[in-house]
Amino acid sequence: MGNRLSKIYTRTGDAGQTGLADGQRVAKDHPRIEAIGEVDTLNSALGVLLAELDAQRSAYPGLQAIIDALxxxxxxxxxxxxxxxxxxxxxxxxxxIGRLEVLIDHWNDELGPLENFILPAGSRAIAQAHLCRSVARTAERRCQTLHRDEPLRAELLAYLNRLSDLLFVGARLIARxxxxxxxxxxAAPRPA
Known part of the structure; x- marks a missing residue:
């Protein structure tokens, strides 16, 4: 890593712009910054999930493999x-991306087919995994928005898509x- 942060605030963003790593200045609500922000939010949410899984690891040793994968x-x-x-x-x-696909397939084999829609509930860790999945989908959408005007690499887009799939299957595996x-x-009851 070439540049280290020696000073956290610079005051250069006070007027609504921020700098990219190549020195280019863009608006703080530019689609690229929106995408960066959603990926950062996902990473933070994933950190919370991993902390929750780690806290429960002694009670549920089977969670260690999920921690190691995520x-x-x-x-x-x-x-x-x-x-x-x-x-x-x-x-x-x-x-x-292949690593995520192997995990998805392996976890799905253990779980069996999904026969109904499921809610993001059951335990804090299950709900947190679903929250991560939801944030991953938002990050993917923000990247797709950026991709329309400024093409992104296919690997980046595919990774976010597979990660959201992995988190869905991971939530189910946590429940198991x-x-x-x-x-x-x-379904809500239909009116008579």
Missing amino acids: APCQHRLFDVGGELAMPDYAALQGPE RQSIEETLWQ
């Missing part, structure tokens, strides 16, 4: 943020490992 995603999300901040930078590689029944959606 922890590298924080680093990869930092790579995604770097690619967004430095438009000519390429950090994320195809094998990482905690021996909690999934909360099934129930």
Whole structure:
């Protein structure tokens, strides 16, 4: 890493612009900054999920494999943020997408088919995993918005898509490992 932050505030953003890593100045609500912000929010939410899983690890040893699978995603999300901040930078590689796909397939094999819609409920960790999934979808949408005007690498877009899928399956696996029944959606009663 070339530049270290020695001073946290610079006052250069007080007028509504911020700097990209290449020195370019853009509005703080520019689609690129929106995408960076959502990826950062996802990384923070994932950190909360990992802390929750770690706190429950002694009671549910099966959670360790989920922690081990998700922890590298924080680093990869930092790579995604770097690619967004430095438009000519390429950090994320195809094998990482393959890693997520292998995990999704493996976890799905353990869970079996989903036969109904499920709610993001059951335990704090399950709900947090679903929140991460939802934030991943928002990050993906923000990146797609940016992609329409400023093309992004296919690996970046695919990674966010697979990560949201992994988090959905991960939420289901957390329920299984905690021996909690999934909360099934129930349709509202139809008026007579």
